[in-house]
Amino acid sequence: MEFRVWVESSLSDLYQSAVDAFPNTTKRQHAIDPVAVKEVVWLPYLGMRTLLCRALIESNDNEYNAVILFRNVQFFPQKQPSLVELIAQDGETYFLERMFNDINDVNVRCNCPDFRWRFRYYDHLDQSLYGPKGRPYQPAGGPPANPQEMPGMCKHLMKLMQNLNNAGFLD
Numbered sequence: 001m002e003f004r005v006w007v008e009s010s011l012s013d014l015y016q017s018a019v020d021a022f023p024n025t026t027k028r029q030h031a032i033d034p035v036a037v038k039e040v041v042w043l044p045y046l047g048m049r050t051l052l053c054r055a056l057i058e059s060n061d062n063e064y065n066a067v068i069l070f071r072n073v074q075f076f077p078q079k080q081p082s083l084v085e086l087i088a089q090d091g092e093t094y095f096l097e098r099m100f101n102d103i104n105d106v107n108v109r110c111n112c113p114d115f116r117w118r119f120r121y122y123d124h125l126d127q128s129l130y131g132p133k134g135r136p137y138q139p140a141g142g143p144p145a146n147p148q149e150m151p152g153m154c155k156h157l158m159k160l161m162q163n164l165n166n167a168g169f170l171d
Contacts (some may be wrong), residue, residue, distance in 0.1 A: 008127040009151060011068070011161050011170070012102040018119065018152030028114070028155045035059045035159040042088045044096075046075050051096065053164070057110075057156040066156045067130050068164075069107040070099050084169055098171045101161070108157050115154040118146045126151035 009017070019029055036058045043052040051070045056063055074097040076083055083095040107130035108123060109115070117137040124133035128151055137145045146152075153161075164170045 008071075008105040008107075010100070010102050010104060011106055011108075011153075014106070014108060014123070014126075014128060014151055014153045015101075015158060015161065017150045018154075018158075021118075021146060021148045021150035021152055029158055032155045032159040032162060035155055037160055037163040038063070040160075040163070042086050042094075044073075044075065044086075044088050044094050049073050049075070051099075053160070055160045055163075057159060059112075059156060059159075062112075064110055064112045064156045066110045066160050067108065068157065068160065069130050071105040071107075073097070073099060073104070086169070099169060100171050101165070108153055110154050110156045112154050112156055115157070119152045119154065122146060122149055122151045 015029070022028065037055055038058050039056040041054045043054070044050075045052070049072055051073045053068045053070070055066045055068075057066050058064075076095045076097075079085060079095050082097070084098050085093060085095055087093055105128075107128055109120070109130040116134070120129060120134055121136040123129035139145060161170070
């Protein structure tokens with residue numbers, strides 16, 4: 001098994017890597033319309049210049065917890081026309097520059113089986129995993145779950161990314 005080391009990725013990088021890893025799938029990026037973002041909670045860490053986004057996602061009568069930690073976030077003390085305004089979990093209002101799908105480094109996680117078995121370990125190698133890595137999935141006698149060993153994201157993270165784009169938090 002070849003050992004690869006990636007650099008921390010952006011949301012666009014992880015999205016494209018998932019598409020490239022499974023180009024013939026009829027799922028994931030092609031199945032996000034019925035997925036629903038039920039709740040989004042923001043946790044800003046001003047001194048660390050990070051912003052944690054936790055979301056409750058509903059899909060096929062199941063609920064999943066998706067997380068995106070944005071790095072290199074620019075926070076400001078006052079509202080300005082070009083800034084995005086959000087109300088965080090602490091009830092405070094924060095002002096920040098719009099984050100970019102292809103610039104801001106991120107760490108991601110979802111507790112769905114697709115993410116766990118296909119992307120979690122390789123997102124860890126990419127330094128794009130939020131939380132503990134777990135072991136790489138070794139299927140019993142079948143083909144590997146991620147034969148190209150590429151980092152990526154599940155449809156729940158893709159839907160959250162789309163939701164944040166539509167809400168104006170991402171560009």
